Amino acid sequence: MSHPTDLVRLTAAQTAAAVAAGEVSAVEVTQAHLDRIAAVDTDVHAFLHVAHDSALAAAAAVDRKRTAGEPLGPLAGVPLALKDVLTTADMPTTCGSKILENWRPPYDATVTRRLRQAGVVILGKTNMDEFAMGSSTENSAFGPSHNPWDLGRIPGGSSGGSSAAVASYQAPIGIGTDTGGSIRQPAAVCGIVGTKPTYGGSSRYGLVAFASSLDTPGPLARTVLDAALLHEAMSGHDPCDSTSVDAPVPPVVAAARQADVSGLRVGVVAEFGGDGYQPGVLARFAEAVELLESLGAKVFEVSCPHFKYALPVYYLIAPSECSSNLARFDAMRYGLRIGDDGQASADEVMSLTREQGFGAEVKRRIMLGTYALSSGYYDAYYGKAQQVRTLICRDFDAAFEQVDVLVSPTTPTTAFAIGERVDDPMAMYLADLCTIPSDLAGNAAISVPCGLASEDSLPVGLQIMSPVLADDRIYRVGAAVEAALEQRWGGPLLDQAQGLAQAEGGTR
Amino acid sequence: MATMSITRDEVAHLARLSRLALTDAELDHFAGQLDQIIAAVARVQEVAAEGIPPMTHAVPVVNVFRDDVQVQCLTHEQALSGAPAAEQERFKVPRILAED
Numbered sequence: 001m002s003h004p005t006d007l008v009r010l011t012a013a014q015t016a017a018a019v020a021a022g023e024v025s026a027v028e029v030t031q032a033h034l035d036r037i038a039a040v041d042t043d044v045h046a047f048l049h050v051a052h053d054s055a056l057a058a059a060a061a062v063d064r065k066r067t068a069g070e071p072l073g074p075l076a077g078v079p080l081a082l083k084d085v086l087t088t089a090d091m092p093t094t095c096g097s098k099i100l101e102n103w104r105p106p107y108d109a110t111v112t113r114r115l116r117q118a119g120v121v122i123l124g125k126t127n128m129d130e131f132a133m134g135s136s137t138e139n140s141a142f143g144p145s146h147n148p149w150d151l152g153r154i155p156g157g158s159s160g161g162s163s164a165a166v167a168s169y170q171a172p173i174g175i176g177t178d179t180g181g182s183i184r185q186p187a188a189v190c191g192i193v194g195t196k197p198t199y200g201g202s203s204r205y206g207l208v209a210f211a212s213s214l215d216t217p218g219p220l221a222r223t224v225l226d227a228a229l230l231h232e233a234m235s236g237h238d239p240c241d242s243t244s245v246d247a248p249v250p251p252v253v254a255a256a257r258q259a260d261v262s263g264l265r266v267g268v269v270a271e272f273g274g275d276g277y278q279p280g281v282l283a284r285f286a287e288a289v290e291l292l293e294s295l296g297a298k299v300f301e302v303s304c305p306h307f308k309y310a311l312p313v314y315y316l317i318a319p320s321e322c323s324s325n326l327a328r329f330d331a332m333r334y335g336l337r338i339g340d341d342g343q344a345s346a347d348e349v350m351s352l353t354r355e356q357g358f359g360a361e362v363k364r365r366i367m368l369g370t371y372a373l374s375s376g377y378y379d380a381y382y383g384k385a386q387q388v389r390t391l392i393c394r395d396f397d398a399a400f401e402q403v404d405v406l407v408s409p410t411t412p413t414t415a416f417a418i419g420e421r422v423d424d425p426m427a428m429y430l431a432d433l434c435t436i437p438s439d440l441a442g443n444a445a446i447s448v449p450c451g452l453a454s455e456d457s458l459p460v461g462l463q464i465m466s467p468v469l470a471d472d473r474i475y476r477v478g479a480a481v482e483a484a485l486e487q488r489w490g491g492p493l494l495d496q497a498q499g500l501a502q503a504e505g506g507t508r
Numbered sequence: 509m510a511t512m513s514i515t516r517d518e519v520a521h522l523a524r525l526s527r528l529a530l531t532d533a534e535l536d537h538f539a540g541q542l543d544q545i546i547a548a549v550a551r552v553q554e555v556a557a558e559g560i561p562p563m564t565h566a567v568p569v570v571n572v573f574r575d576d577v578q579v580q581c582l583t584h585e586q587a588l589s590g591a592p593a594a595e596q597e598r599f600k601v602p603r604i605l606a607e608d
Contacts, residue, residue: 106589198567243567309555312549315545327527332591333591335590340593344602351529355530360538363526363528368546368549381549383562387557387560389562390563440563
């Protein structure tokens, strides 16, 4: 158990149990992960900041509690990779942007605070597309992260640093945020599990805002149970977030342990397939649907006719909210300030700072949102998008009258090559085709690995969607699929990986 | 060639409204890309949505009040800790009025 390679292979649940039983100390677990980061992260570039000392101190605090006989939570002593969009009072928070380079927030996000209280050991802050805008981490001002399955490919985005860290055994669990698919798509292309909880189920307080009506923090993990444990630990009502849902956290951990789909009605979204989908993705998806049927689920095809408008609706609503939210980066109260020579006006300094501080995708979206919100265009673009958003929501409502969950591929293709879509925004946006509807409607959705595409041997994700506040259902189905597939494969999907997605990858 | 949905001049105007001091090269580059994106998002106009209420939030939201009690907040030092410039416990900003 004390060999570092063994410690980084453990699941979060196993780690917490071993720490609680005194079989291993939290400090040993943390040190093993810090060693793993030192060995492989030069290649993966998952972390923007590694909090070596504070991680060991947090681990030591867990060990002291155990020695003192105090009760430990279900994730106490488990290391975690935190997306650099959630504030941390003791670490920088950059959002992958030059405009916030070296910024130290004066307070912890609610999610950060809850993790600390749960005894989770925060290893550091992970890379991301600038202000969570992107599907590849290539929009990070600090360079892209790399997919542990193939370092020439993207790890997904925007939470690609967290997905790459978890898939390369640098952390058993990670936090991402999902606005259009930014947890599920990185999970899918890295062969791991990722959940977007119901909107408002996890707090946005201290989450640097991109699109406030969509942004949702959620878990990334190598197993469905670990994702459920993290989901439970990070969630719950927060008075500091005015859109936080004042309702109990759905019983996600119990559902992950139940892992049973017999009698469950599963709807296949008719609109997600065909042109633009990689054959290997569709093949694995079709097999996953057959698997669900063999496990006792009843499968139906369900039509959601407005889902084909989800992408254009999203690229009006999210940029509109972004153009408003990012107005706060005005070079006055925090972050970068450029051109303040004693002569230039505040307005000029603001424009120069934003020009140098923001990357191309952020600029595109700010201008797109400014356009959609401008008088004369508002009704035709932003107003219309809000109406179609209602129709997409009604499609979900109608579908969930017929079925308990909906399924689709998580993303139309496997991980694409770094550089392939970087200056082709419309091609990049297609990565979120299947994930966006759940962001617009606010319901919960998970991505679980469902195999490798035959043409490139890269991971494919199965997306499972549930109604609002029925997050437990996606864990019940996800865990059943995981158990059946792992039995078929003889182990987790990550065991089939070449390269750094193997625990020994760094030393071979 | 289809008609442009947005011109370079309009992009320059948007950049001004957005407080982005774009370079000429950026304006050329973004004008083409924004034209393509706007053409794609304009597809929402195909949908018949007359009388459909707009949706602003994924879940119903109501205004939330809290009890009017004093709670701990950031100190001056904390609030100013990330400021590019500060003076006399305040944010120090470039001039906001024109000279003359």
